[in-house]
Amino acid sequence: MNYSYISQLYCPKCGHTYGTSEQHQLCTCGSPLLVDYDLEGIKKHLTTDELTSRESTLWRYHELLPIEEAHHVVSLGEGMTPLIPFQELGKDTSIENLYIKDEGLIPTGTFKARGAAVGVSKAKEVGVKELAMPTNGNAGAAWGLYAARAGITSTIVMPEDAPKITRNEVALSGANLYLVNGLISDAGKIVGKAVKDYNLYDASTLKEPYRIEGKKTMGLEIAEQLNWEMPDVILYPTGGGVGLIGIHKALKELKELGWVKGKLPRLVAVQSRGCAPIVKAWEEGKRESEFWNDSETLAFGINVPKALGDFLVLDAIYETDGCAIAVDDESMLQEQAKVAQMEGNFICPEGAATFAAVRRLRENGWIEQNETVVALNTGAGIKYPDTVQLRPEMLEKDGSIVKADEGLVK
Amino acid sequence: MNYSYISQLYCPKCGHTYGTSEQHQLCTCGSPLLVDYDLEGIKKHLTTDELTSRESTLWRYHELLPIEEAHHVVSLGEGMTPLIPFQELGKDTSIENLYIKDEGLIPTGTFKARGAAVGVSKAKEVGVKELAMPTNGNAGAAWGLYAARAGITSTIVMPEDAPKITRNEVALSGANLYLVNGLISDAGKIVGKAVKDYNLYDASTLKEPYRIEGKKTMGLEIAEQLNWEMPDVILYPTGGGVGLIGIHKALKELKELGWVKGKLPRLVAVQSRGCAPIVKAWEEGKRESEFWNDSETLAFGINVPKALGDFLVLDAIYETDGCAIAVDDESMLQEQAKVAQMEGNFICPEGAATFAAVRRLRENGWIEQNETVVALNTGAGIKYPDTVQLRPEMLEKDGSIVKADEGLVK
Numbered sequence: 001m002n003y004s005y006i007s008q009l010y011c012p013k014c015g016h017t018y019g020t021s022e023q024h025q026l027c028t029c030g031s032p033l034l035v036d037y038d039l040e041g042i043k044k045h046l047t048t049d050e051l052t053s054r055e056s057t058l059w060r061y062h063e064l065l066p067i068e069e070a071h072h073v074v075s076l077g078e079g080m081t082p083l084i085p086f087q088e089l090g091k092d093t094s095i096e097n098l099y100i101k102d103e104g105l106i107p108t109g110t111f112k113a114r115g116a117a118v119g120v121s122k123a124k125e126v127g128v129k130e131l132a133m134p135t136n137g138n139a140g141a142a143w144g145l146y147a148a149r150a151g152i153t154s155t156i157v158m159p160e161d162a163p164k165i166t167r168n169e170v171a172l173s174g175a176n177l178y179l180v181n182g183l184i185s186d187a188g189k190i191v192g193k194a195v196k197d198y199n200l201y202d203a204s205t206l207k208e209p210y211r212i213e214g215k216k217t218m219g220l221e222i223a224e225q226l227n228w229e230m231p232d233v234i235l236y237p238t239g240g241g242v243g244l245i246g247i248h249k250a251l252k253e254l255k256e257l258g259w260v261k262g263k264l265p266r267l268v269a270v271q272s273r274g275c276a277p278i279v280k281a282w283e284e285g286k287r288e289s290e291f292w293n294d295s296e297t298l299a300f301g302i303n304v305p306k307a308l309g310d311f312l313v314l315d316a317i318y319e320t321d322g323c324a325i326a327v328d329d330e331s332m333l334q335e336q337a338k339v340a341q342m343e344g345n346f347i348c349p350e351g352a353a354t355f356a357a358v359r360r361l362r363e364n365g366w367i368e369q370n371e372t373v374v375a376l377n378t379g380a381g382i383k384y385p386d387t388v389q390l391r392p393e394m395l396e397k398d399g400s401i402v403k404a405d406e407g408l409v410k
Numbered sequence: 411m412n413y414s415y416i417s418q419l420y421c422p423k424c425g426h427t428y429g430t431s432e433q434h435q436l437c438t439c440g441s442p443l444l445v446d447y448d449l450e451g452i453k454k455h456l457t458t459d460e461l462t463s464r465e466s467t468l469w470r471y472h473e474l475l476p477i478e479e480a481h482h483v484v485s486l487g488e489g490m491t492p493l494i495p496f497q498e499l500g501k502d503t504s505i506e507n508l509y510i511k512d513e514g515l516i517p518t519g520t521f522k523a524r525g526a527a528v529g530v531s532k533a534k535e536v537g538v539k540e541l542a543m544p545t546n547g548n549a550g551a552a553w554g555l556y557a558a559r560a561g562i563t564s565t566i567v568m569p570e571d572a573p574k575i576t577r578n579e580v581a582l583s584g585a586n587l588y589l590v591n592g593l594i595s596d597a598g599k600i601v602g603k604a605v606k607d608y609n610l611y612d613a614s615t616l617k618e619p620y621r622i623e624g625k626k627t628m629g630l631e632i633a634e635q636l637n638w639e640m641p642d643v644i645l646y647p648t649g650g651g652v653g654l655i656g657i658h659k660a661l662k663e664l665k666e667l668g669w670v671k672g673k674l675p676r677l678v679a680v681q682s683r684g685c686a687p688i689v690k691a692w693e694e695g696k697r698e699s700e701f702w703n704d705s706e707t708l709a710f711g712i713n714v715p716k717a718l719g720d721f722l723v724l725d726a727i728y729e730t731d732g733c734a735i736a737v738d739d740e741s742m743l744q745e746q747a748k749v750a751q752m753e754g755n756f757i758c759p760e761g762a763a764t765f766a767a768v769r770r771l772r773e774n775g776w777i778e779q780n781e782t783v784v785a786l787n788t789g790a791g792i793k794y795p796d797t798v799q800l801r802p803e804m805l806e807k808d809g810s811i812v813k814a815d816e817g818l819v820k
Contacts, residue, residue, distance in 0.1 A: 056466040056490060076755060077494055077512060080466060082487025102487060105515050108756070109792050141756075149754025155811065160804070168798035172791070174751035177800070182807035194811040341584035344559025345486060346518070346551075381582070382519050383792055388578035390587070394570070397592035401565065401604040 001045050005038040006066045009209050012312065020066065023126045025207050032206035032309055034249070035066050035213055039256050048228055048259050056080040058114060058217035064253060065118055066213050072125040074150045076107040078117045079217055083225040083374070088342035089355065093362050097372040099231070100345065101222055104380030108142045108169060110301075110348075111218065111243060111378045116142035118214030123201060124150045132194050133203040134158070134187030136300055137166030138379065143203055144173035154203075155194060157187040163300070165383055185305075205240045206308045215243045219250025222374055223260050231265050232371035235357055237350035237378055238269035238278055238324075239304035241313035248316035265374075267322035269313055270357040272297035272329065277306060278313055282324035287311055298329050298387060299349035301378060323366065331356040333387065340381075349387055351377030411455050415448040416476045419619050422722065430476065433536045435617050442616035442719055444659070445476050445623055449666050458638055458669050466490040468524060468627040474663060475528055476623050482535040484560045486517040488527045489627055493635040493784070498752035499765065503772050507782040509641070510755065511632055514790030518552045518579060520711075520758070521625065521653060521788045526552035528624030533611060534560045542604050543613040544568070544597030546710055547576030548789065553613055554583035564613075565604060567597040573710070575793055595715075615650045616718045625653045629660025632784055633670050641675050642781035645767055647760035647788055648679035648688055648734070649714035651723035658726035675784075677732035679723055680767040682707035682739065687716060688723055692734035697721055708739050708797060709759035711788060733776065741766040743797065750791075759797055761787030 009018040013031035018024050020035075027033050042063045054060035058079025067073055082102050090098035103111035120143065123131060132155040133143055140156040147154040154175040158167065159182060170177045180187045188204060195202045202208065223230060230251065236244040244267060254260045269278045275295035281288060292305040307313065317324055329349075336352035339345050347355070354375040361367045381387070395401070419428040423441035428434050430445075437443050452473045464470035468489025477483055493511050500508035513521035530553065533541060542565040543553055550566040557564040564585040568577065569592060580587045590597045598614060605612045612618065633640060640661065646654045654677060664670045679688045685705035691698060702715040717723065727734055739759075746762035749755055757765070764785040771777045791797070805811070 052463055057492070074754075075494070077492025077515060082467070084485070084487055102517075105487060105517065107512075107515065107754075109519070109790060145750065145754040145756060147754075148751050157805070157811075165792050165795045167802070168795055168800065169756050169792065171800040171802060172747055172750040172756055172798050173754065174747075176811075177802040178805050178811060179802050180805045180807060180809065186807040189807075190805060190809060190811060194813075197810070198813055337582055337584075340555065340582040341558050344484075344517075344555040344557075344583065346555060346579050346582055380519060380790075380792075382575050382579065382790075385575045385578055385795070388582050390578065390581040392577070392581060392587040392589050395567070395588050395590045395600060397590060397596040397599075399590065399600060400607075401567075401586075401588060401600060403604075403608050 003062055003070050004066060004068045005041045005063050006068065007036045007038045009033045010036050021126065023128065023201060024209060025202050033209040035209055037064060037253065039253060043257055051224060058117065058214070061217055061220050064220065066210050067118070067121045067125055069125065072121050074121045074124060074146055075117060076149065078106050078113045080221055081105045083222060086343050089339060092338070092342065093359050094369050095358070095362055095367065095373055096370050098358065099374045101218065101374055101376050102345065103376065103378050104347070108138070108145060109380040109383050110138040110142065111215065112139045112142035114214035114217055115139070115211030115242065116146040116214070119143070119203060119208060119211040120146040120150050120152065122210040123152060128152055128201040130155070131201040131203040132191050134184050134191045136184050136303065137162040138301060138383070141166040141169035144170040144175040147175065148173040155200065157190050159183055159187060163384065205242060212242050212246045212249065215246030216250040218243060218376065219247035220254065223251065223254055228260050230260050230262060231374045233268060233367055233373045234265045235268040235270055235354045235375045237299065237302050237353050237376065238271055238313060239302035240307045241269065241278065241309050243376065243378065244269055244316055245309055245312045248320070264320045267316050267320045268357065268361070269317060269324040270354045271324065271326045272299055272302055272353060273326045274329065275303050275305060276326035278310060279324040279326045281310065281314055282317055287314055299332060299353055301350045302353065325357045325360065327353050327356040327360065335359065336381065336387065346381035347377040348379040348381050348384055350379065413472055413480050414475055414478045415451045415473050416478065417446045417448045419443045420446055431536065433538060433611060434619060435612050443619040445619055447474060447663065449663060453667055461634065468527065468624070471627055471630050474630065476620050477531045477535055479535065482531050484531045484534060484556055485527060486559065488516050488523045490631055491515045493632060496753050499749060502748070502752065503769050504779050505768070505772055505777065505783055506780050508768065509784045511628065511784055511786050512755065513786065513788050514757070518548070518555060519790040519793050520548040520552065521628065522549045522552040524624035524627055525549070525621030525652065526556040526624070529553070529613060529618060529621040530556040530560050530562065532620040533562060538562055538611040540565070541611040541613040542601050544594050544601045546594050546713065547572040548711060548793070551576040551579035554580040554585040557585065558583040565610065567600050569593055569597060573794065615652060622652050622656045622659065625656030626660040628653060628786065629657035630664065633661065633664050638670050640670050640672060641784045643678060643777055643783045644675045645678040645680055645764045645785045647709065647712050647763050647786065648681055648723060649712035650717045651679065651688065651719050653786065653788065654679055654726055655719055655722045658730070674730045677726050677730045678767065678771070679727060679734040680764045681734065681736045682709055682712055682763060683736045684739065685713050685715060686736035688720060689734040689736045691720065691724055692727055697724055709742060709763055711760045712763065735767045735770065737763050737766040737770065745769065746791065746797065756791035757787040758789040758791050758794055760789065
């Protein structure tokens with residue numbers, strides 16, 4: 001029995017294949033590369049029953065992950081985040097089985113940890129000593145910290161206005177942190193140049209083939225946590241879209257393994273009205289998106305004007321009869337407050353976008369009342385302290401709480 | 411088989427006992443109350459083997475928790491946080507088996523979620539409709555959000571200078587949030603008055619008997635994650651000390667159940683030099699602490715000048731041949747950076763205090779090289795964005811990274 005059943009890398013555009021023991025970035029044709037597994041081999045050796053007693057991290061699926069020797073695994077205990085019923089919000093939106101998959105409970109507080117854990121582990125396995133990447137914040141935080149754990153040096157470039165918390169995470173990891181007086185695309189150009197100048201491993205989104213495998217585990221976990229019954233709909237806040245691509249890949253692999261049966265869930269890409277290139281492409285029936293000019297949204301994790309993997313996101317939507325939908329920032333903030341007050345969960349704005357989309361899609365009938373719906377919250381609300389505005393009452397030391405006629409409590 | 415084997419509440423000072431189906435606060439003698447279980451009953455019905463296949467939350471130990479009916483459980487997926495080997499820091503401090511128990515991976519980002527999950531669930535079970543509490547931030551965030559999930563109204567009073575993130579968490583939960591122009595002791599007085607005036611359930615530390623049961627699960631998990639072998643030393647950052655009291659209670663219960671054997675781990679209370687009442691009491695061989703005047707530390711979670719449960723903390727230390735130790739703020743910050751750079755984990759200042767204490771206790775020989783040592787990180791570093799100070803290099807849009815002679819990387 002192998003630790004991993006990885007078989008090769010392949011190009012989803014031109015079909016070219018590559019080995020898995022050397023360093024690879026994009027295909028020679030410019031497309032991202034994907035990982036293939038010997039699923040027949042896994043079928044022979046592993047059953048879903050065996051999984052239940054394994055450790056409660058994403059490494060429980062090691063046969064379906066690309067790391068070939070267990071000692072290369074770099075782990076901070078990531079994965080198996082909770083899938084929690086949202087009964088009150090379900091009632092409020094008329095959905096009988098509404099769940100949150102809560103990626104706030106993971107190292108560094110966002111789902112980016114999955115991509116970093118698997119991506120950095122494989123980088124270690126193929127001998128990477130130095131990596132570089134541009135980031136809007138959370139991915140850089142995750143890669144910086146996991147690289148530190150792996151003993152890999154990292155160079156990370158982020159826009160000056162990326163959230164301070166993520167900047168601090170990167171700095172504390174000991175990474176070489178640079179700020180740029182511009183956007184993530186400017187950071188990307190600087191990284192591209194440094195990668196060439198100094199022969200660094202390029203860990204930019206989809207420019208290495210393995211972070212998608214880490215993100216795939218969200219799909220594996222959802223299936224296992226629903227006892228290998230697939231939900232009807234999965235919604236995902238979509239910037240670069242790697243999470244959605246990963247979930248789609250996971251479900252197809254599980255189906256081929258025979259661990260799940262029937263129709264794949266309808267996958268929904270949720271974007272912000274201020275940056276909705278995938279939604280526009282889907283509405284126009286296109287297979288690729290166009291660059292979205294002057295993008296703007298407070299959910300900065302989905303502020304991605306043109307995703308390298310846009311065609312894979314659109315494929316996932318078309319293949320599963322899914323859809324793409326944009327919500328405005330105000331709806332996000334309203335939904336964030338509703339989720340906290342009804343369910344006790346402080347989700348991030350991107351997660352709130354997903355729940356706002358759930359509400360809209362139920363209202364227009366695209367989601368039916370009796371369907372099982374899983375919405376991804378991609379990070380902890382505490383990483384975005386400035387999205388909440390409040391004016392609490394101020395008391396003096398010797399003050400008292402005065403309960404109004406209508407009761408102490410709002 | 412019962413869901414819970416709770417048998418009664420008892421007073422550790424005067425021995426008075428109480429039932430468990432009504433609301434109780436302190437004993438009539440003024441002491442906190444503790445929970446008793448029918449451990450013989452559990453012994454007959456539950457084995458450690460059965461635990462392995464249970465859900466990966468603290469509710470896997472429901473027989474050892476006070477909630478009597480499963481449908482009263484209010485959960486956001488808390489517990490079974492990772493126990494992770496810190497090999498590099500272990501080498502750096504000459505400790506062969508050094509672990510972090512990482513309470514950053516829990517709803518609201520701190521261990522306070524454990525106390526809130528169990529405390530709020532039991533409050534719901536005994537019919538509480540409104541609760542009130544003072545907080546320095548993290549406990550209020552956890553109780554506010556879990557209370558929201560339970561449909562319980564909460565009134566929370568915090569000092570004006572408590573961290574903004576926790577203030578936002580409380581506000582977003584829909585709690586009645588009040589700020590006070592003073593310290594947590596001032597907030598406590600205001601809450602005490604409101605509790606009397608409006609007949610609210612007092613959820614202040616140790617004034618209700620159940621949060622300690624939630625925090626106890628850290629001890630249960632450490633034992634299970636070490637395969638029911640006890641470590642030699644457990645270190646805990648100590649403010650109110652409920653975590654340490656809880657861990658001590660857990661280990662004693664496990665021993666009585668026969669699930670662990672031998673000597674209990676030596677328990678270490680870690681405090682800040684700027685607020686070290688437990689350390690002072692321990693150094694003087696006393697059974698209670700004195701109020702610490704003008705306390706000050708950047709690790710505000712352990713800024714507690716006089717803990718209601720101080721005598722229980724000191725008991726735990728004396729009974730296990732443990733110790734109490736104070737570290738300064740600068741050592742904390744240094745250790746926080748070391749942990750991030752060596753292990754990839756962004757811990758909170760309180761957690762960093764524990765690792766600084768590990769280093770000191772190894773240096774002075776109190777911890778031996780071959781001992782198994784577990785240090786608690788009580789929260790995610792991202793909740794304290796202002797502890798990291800940095801000056802990253804700024805690039806223009808068309809700038810480049812210049813690799814110095816000694817290499818690109820520090």
